[in-house]
Structures are given as C-alpha cells and as structure tokens.
Amino acid sequence: MTSGPVRIDLLTPADEEELYAFEVRNREFFARAVGDRGDDYFAEFAKRHRALLEENAAGTTAMFLVRDRDGRLVGRVNLVDIADGSAELGYRIAEDAGRRGYAREAVRLVLAAAAELGVHRVTAMTTVDNLASQRVLEAAGFVRVAGGQPAEVAIGDRTQPTVHFESAT
Secondary structure, three states: OEEOOEEEEEOOHHHHHHHHHHHHHOHHHHHHHHOOOOHHHHHOHHHHHHHHHHHHHHOOOEEEEEEEOOOOEEEEEEEEEEEOOEEEEEEEEOHHHOOOOHHHHHHHHHHHHHHHOOOOEEEEEEEOOOHHHHHHHHHOOOEEEOOOOOOEEEEOOEEEEEEEEEEEO
C-alpha cells in the first residue's frame, strides 16, 4: 500500500537481513524511546523473524515494513494480537527518518490494511512524554481512552505513565 511519502509492505523472508541492519542501526535510538529489546533479540534475530512470518501467516499479526519513495526501509508498523476484529498498533521510525510524516502516513496505511483484514477496532499506547507519537495517533483518527492497561511501562531504568488510544477503522 502506498500513500504520499511512504508505502508499507508485509514482512517477507527476504527482508531478514535488511531488517536486522535497520534494528541494529537504530537500537540506541529505539532504546531511549521504548526500551531496549536486549542482546537476545539480536542474537536470535533469524529465529524471531521466522516466528513473525508464521504469526503473519496465521493471521495473529500483520507486520509491515515502512519504505520511503526510494524504497529505503525507514520504519516498521505492526498490528499485533489480532482477534475478534481487534488489534493493537505498534510502530517505530528510524532516527534519521523522523519529522517527515512517515509515521503518520504509515499509521493511516495500516488502518486501511486492518479494515481489509476484518479488524475494526485498533488500540495503541504511548508514554505521556511522547508527544510526537500522540500527535501521529490523533492525526490518524485515534482518540484517547481512559483506563487503559498497562498504566505505566518501564523504559530502561525509568518508569513512564502511559496514554491509551483507540480508533475504529
């Protein structure tokens, strides 16, 4: 699917090496924002990649890569825990690709993909201090909802309160 500055492509076996390089290149940046995935994630990346492909095939997730107009991998956008017409949204954009509207467009594209998959309720969560992510979600039609869980998340050595969102596709 393509929209404006980006397209999203469903994860494939051929993406493993490029995705690994993307994750390594952005590890420190992502760790500051959402916490580090740990050394095991990288040591067992091939195994994890295969597992994600199996989850995609089973319909329990929809993992996408975000690419710019030149086809460069600039992020990921995912629907996880797909069940009963609902899913949870997650996304990450590379440090050197921020502030270009890629996240906003990728989220809009994944909501369209969600509707095609029969997903009509998508939830999302961010930390209270991640105002950029909150703006992305609101621009894509998400609204804040009270009482979401977890109420806080650990990011490195700190704990951050969360803000929860929902969108009907």
